[in-house]
Amino acid sequence: MAQLELGKPEERRKPQRRVNGIFWVILLNLGIYVADHVFQVRGIKNLYLYHNFPEWYQFLTATFCHANWNHLSSNLFFLYIFGKLVEEEEGNFALWLSYILTGVGANLVSWLVLPRNAVSVGASGAVFGLFTISVLVKMSWDWRKILEVLILGQFVIEKVMDAAQASTALSGPFRGGHALQSINHIAHLSGALVGVLLVWLLRKVPSDSPDQ
Template sequence: MEDQAVCCYRHPERETGVSCTRCDRPICPECMVSASVGFHCPECAGGAHASGGGGSSGSGLRRPASTQPRTIAGGSLASDPRLITKILLAINVLVWVVVLSNGNQMINDWAMVGEWPPSDSGFAPVQGVAEGEWYRLLTATFLHEEAFHIAFNMLSLWWLGAPLEAALGRVRFLALYLLSALGGSALSYLLADASQASLGASGAIFGLLGATAVLMRRLNYDMRPVVILLALNLVFTFAWSDIAWQAHIGGLIVGTAVAYGMVHAPRERRDLVQAGTCVAVFLVILGTVLLRTAQLTG
């Protein structure tokens, strides 16, 4: 006889393998509140918070009045757990609209270019990351040209970003997104043709995909859907010659590493480990950029 899927009591459409340690009701990442042992549902967390100042709960658990409910990664619970995802979506769409109305000028100024040799390409000979335009590593990740390109990336950002932001919290999710974007640009800068321009949020999206896999593994979810999705995206990445696969792989590696540090950090030193993970990843990205710049400038 097959086991019946267990779903979150507040979101019946979401399967979960985690239950509240106080009332034993199943809860999804959005509903999880980190506790000293396991996770609590929002109701139990609220009750523990209310009773922390004077009385005791039925299970004998007392919590300080200053204790706030937290996400699985230690982030603060927000009234809108998808705010950063919405802002990133809005920025990408706004930049795309400006690109459409402004021709190729913004692409020329913001795209990820390592170094442009003198040519009739329309780019000045001194343009590129190697010439000090490091901002291109980030600005390129908000640029799109074709409608299908931004549509695919923004749908992926919403599908992957919204639950990740709810599970990690706003600050941690934003750090994950930006580091994944930079990681994709850095690997593209290191391995791709220096005069090849690239753009798009795909590196950041692959970082979110890697982070989703880490989170699902941490929560003991069924890994098959995310593994299949990742495999399909990798096939598409290498099947088309005009896709900057370096950006995809770089974002995937960075997103996986950052997410692992966030959700597996020990509770006692969680903030320190998470910050240390982000700093370490950023230093690796910085070292990669410096190395490639030294190669190009000689």
């Protein structure tokens, strides 16, 4: 799937970049999950996004926290696929920037829209953002590419929704009577929209390349 032909002709393609950043993103998600659910480190719960009185850092740290293994494993699968595509095309810094901005943007919108007793966790907003970015930076107006994107997009949405549904096992009360948000459709849509905005802004930046 990482070799999907979504974009530029062979002769115009950028040289393949060395991919390291996505593995650090995955390791960070895994490390926080192990600390939270295996070793049950008490302070990890403070990284969740509590909508009633959120700390500023929780909008970021909640993107690395997950409700259970099914929730995490599905997100890691798509993070690897789409994060790798973004990193190969745009580089390590762009990957981290995309993950952070789409994840934080999704959590910010969730906080504004969802009930005050909700708790948000998960990388799903960032997953949708990276999916959108990986598609838009490579997509061309070829009906075969568009069909490919539609098929893959439907698959991504279905699997991420299934993973989010698995988090209902932890939908009981959290700190201060908060309830875990089991399926945060707002975060999914917001992450995708932030991804679209990022690509639009990048295309507005002047380039010295003769191909632009």
